[in-house]
Amino acid sequence: MLKTRVIPCLDVKDGRVVKGVNFVDLVDAGDPVEQARIYDAEGADELCFLDITASSDNRDTIFDVVARTAEACFMPVTVGGGVRTLEDIRKLLLAGADKVSINTAAVKNPDFVREAARKFGSQCIVVSIDAKSTGPDRFEIFTHGGREPTGIDAVAFSKQMVEYGAGELLVTSMDRDGTQAGFNIPLTKTIADAVHVPVIASGGVGTLDHMVEGVRDAHASAVLAASIFHFGTYRIREVKDHMKAAGIPVREE
Amino acid sequence: MSVAIIDYGSGNLRSAAKAFERAARETGFSNDIIVTDDPEKVRNASHIVLPGVGAYADCRAGLDAVTGMVDVLTEQVIKGGKPFFGICVGMQLMSTVGREFATTDGLDWVAGEVVAIEPNDPSLKIPHMGWNELVLDPAGKSHPVLNGISDGDHAYFVHSYHMHVSNPDQRLASVSYGGDLTAMIGRDNMIGTQFHPEKSQKTGLTIIGNFLGWKP
Numbered sequence: 001m002l003k004t005r006v007i008p009c010l011d012v013k014d015g016r017v018v019k020g021v022n023f024v025d026l027v028d029a030g031d032p033v034e035q036a037r038i039y040d041a042e043g044a045d046e047l048c049f050l051d052i053t054a055s056s057d058n059r060d061t062i063f064d065v066v067a068r069t070a071e072a073c074f075m076p077v078t079v080g081g082g083v084r085t086l087e088d089i090r091k092l093l094l095a096g097a098d099k100v101s102i103n104t105a106a107v108k109n110p111d112f113v114r115e116a117a118r119k120f121g122s123q124c125i126v127v128s129i130d131a132k133s134t135g136p137d138r139f140e141i142f143t144h145g146g147r148e149p150t151g152i153d154a155v156a157f158s159k160q161m162v163e164y165g166a167g168e169l170l171v172t173s174m175d176r177d178g179t180q181a182g183f184n185i186p187l188t189k190t191i192a193d194a195v196h197v198p199v200i201a202s203g204g205v206g207t208l209d210h211m212v213e214g215v216r217d218a219h220a221s222a223v224l225a226a227s228i229f230h231f232g233t234y235r236i237r238e239v240k241d242h243m244k245a246a247g248i249p250v251r252e253e
Numbered sequence: 254m255s256v257a258i259i260d261y262g263s264g265n266l267r268s269a270a271k272a273f274e275r276a277a278r279e280t281g282f283s284n285d286i287i288v289t290d291d292p293e294k295v296r297n298a299s300h301i302v303l304p305g306v307g308a309y310a311d312c313r314a315g316l317d318a319v320t321g322m323v324d325v326l327t328e329q330v331i332k333g334g335k336p337f338f339g340i341c342v343g344m345q346l347m348s349t350v351g352r353e354f355a356t357t358d359g360l361d362w363v364a365g366e367v368v369a370i371e372p373n374d375p376s377l378k379i380p381h382m383g384w385n386e387l388v389l390d391p392a393g394k395s396h397p398v399l400n401g402i403s404d405g406d407h408a409y410f411v412h413s414y415h416m417h418v419s420n421p422d423q424r425l426a427s428v429s430y431g432g433d434l435t436a437m438i439g440r441d442n443m444i445g446t447q448f449h450p451e452k453s454q455k456t457g458l459t460i461i462g463n464f465l466g467w468k469p
Contacts, residue, residue, distance in 0.1 A: 002377075002430055003384045003407065040454075045384055070268050074275070076409060076452050096267045098452065121307035123380065123411045167380055167411070198378045221378055251384045251407050253455070 003251040004215050005045035005222035006239050007078075007200065008229040010035055013052050015061030017230075033068045039229070040073040042236040045251055047073065048101070048224060051081035063095040070096025080128055080170070089116055093124065101170055103128040104143055107150060110160060117165025126200075127166040129158055131187055132175040139187045146174035154187065155194050162195045169195060170224065173203035180206025180227070188218035200224050208234060208242035215248050255285040256465070257298035259343075261315040261322065269304050269340065272451035276461035284465055292325040300465065301326070301335055305342030309351030309367055309414065312342045313359070323360070330443060331362065336467050337443040344438060344445025345416055353414050363438050363445070364419035370412070372431020380413040385428040385448075387436055387456070393425030398444050398463045399437075406456045408436065408448035415447065442469035 011018040016030045036047050047069065051062040059082060069077055079092050080101030089100050106113050106127050117125045131154035134140040139154035158169055171191050173184030183201050192199040198221035201214035205225040214223045228234045240250040256273055258266055266288045277284045287294060295301055303326075305312045316322060330337045339347050348359040351367040359367070370379055384407040393399050408428075415434045418424040425444070426437040438445045444464065450457030 001386060002381065002428075003386075005383050067267075071271050074268075074272050074452060074454050074457060076411075076449075094267065096271070098268065122413075123306055123382075168382065196379050198380070198382050221383065253407060 001249050003045070003249050004243065005200075006043075006211070006236055006243070006250065007046045007048050007222055007224040008039045008044050008236065009048040009050055009202070009224050009226040010230075011050050011052055011226060012062060012065060012081075013054075014058045015053075015065055018052065032065045033072060036069045036073050039236060040075060043240060043251065043253070044075065044236050045222070046076040046078060048078045048080065050226075051079065053082070063091060066092060066095040066097050078126055080126070084112075086116060086119055089120055089124075093120065097124075099124045099126050099168070101126040101128045103130065106161060107141055107143055107152065107157075110164060113161055113166055114164040117167070122165045122167035125166050126168045126170050127158075127161040128170045128172065129154055129161070129191065130172045130174045131184075132173070133184060133187060137186070137190075139190065142174050146177060155190055158191045158195055162197050166197065168198050168200065170200045170202055171220075173201075176204025177202075178227070179204050182206065182210040183214045183218055185213060185218045188214065188220055192219040192221075198222060208239060211239050212243055212246040212248060215243070216246065254283060254299045255287055255297070256300040256302060257295045258286065258288045258302045258304060259295060259316075259322065260288050260290045261312075261319050266304055269302070269451045272457060273302070273461055273465075276458045277465055279458065280462035280465060282462075282465045290319050290322075292319070292321040295322065296325050296329060299335065300338070301329060302338045302340065303343035303346065304340045305344075305346060307342060309342060309345055309353040309359075310355050310357040312346060313351070313357050316346065326360070334442045334469065336464060336469055338464050339443070339445035340451070341412065341447060341449060344447055345414065347438065347443065347445050348416050349419075351414070362443060363423050363440055365416050365423075365438075367414050367416045370415050370430070370434065374431045377431045380411055381415075381430050381434065382411045383409065385410055385430065385436075387426045387428060388433070389426050390421070390424050392422050392439070393437060396425055396439060396444075397467055398439070398460060399425060400463050401459050402456060407453070408446070408450070408456050409452040410436075410448045412447060
């Protein structure tokens, strides 16, 4: 049976973890690779790095992070943040990333997703859908960290991205991100039910029950969270134990 | 002793190389791991690995585009009996024919065809992506490369097409996903995995380690 994936995400800026708890077993809590090793040992099913480096001078720092992770962790690694050109994708894959997550560039130029899938294969193209509820059964794509509305319908856009070759969608509830109030279930469910590719639910996780809701109620194939793992609120094992108790198949080994 | 991972423009080979390096270290085999598009280096290697991501036809075309590579593979694997490991589309290319978009001839080392996954449960997502539990076939239970692997061990998959193996003795393992899908094939000196051993943590490293010590 295919297992529901639990994916910790690390926010990385200039090659360093932005926020995080200082686990006692870490030599350097700011080193993303140290954090990745912990998640690996705890049974994470995949890893995600979100690169939020602002300065283009420091953009290359992520390649070193990915390369060092690929030497230490033998699980799938997705990298998002600032993926704008085919060359960006090529460099990340060569560094050792398995998938890249495309966000703003997909909204600005949907054809970029088609080109990327054609060149590198759908298996490594994740499209990141940042959306909010803007009315009953109305979901809209937002950019710039949820500040800029685009007028684009999130469900129609999701279908278009799959048609263009996205192998997976990362659906972030921007009206929930950082609130710890749980996923936007109607948003995630509507998209998950509308496409044939796996959907990763993201944004707003605060409790173990939220993880269960993302799968049971929103029909996501995977759940992604950053803060609850960064801050040590919950360990990956606790999340998996809780999901298992709720009847969701998870990988335990 | 050297392991040649064939580079024919199909995807990122760094993680595969790193996993083989780690498995070689852990199992004490002093294998050099080389990533190469040079048929001569493949000829001189002790073990040959054919990775592959993307579409069957693209991978076949990519392999054919490397002058002399298919000839050396045939010479070393079929005539020479060298241990061979196909990964993902690299495994699929071992089949007779692929039916992804177009009909494409494979290497025809393991009789069978590669067709779209059509799960009997329409709610199942395509691609089949993530960790699934291996179910060993009779031929797999006694296979040296699966030494230490049990039913229920997890491997990481990402694929939309799968292989129907004509001879059941040449299927080593399957997974359940709206019906059963081929997870691993093998005959004589060759094996292939639909899953990614280089992404499958302990299960993957065990299989790679076994492959490095395999004397078919």
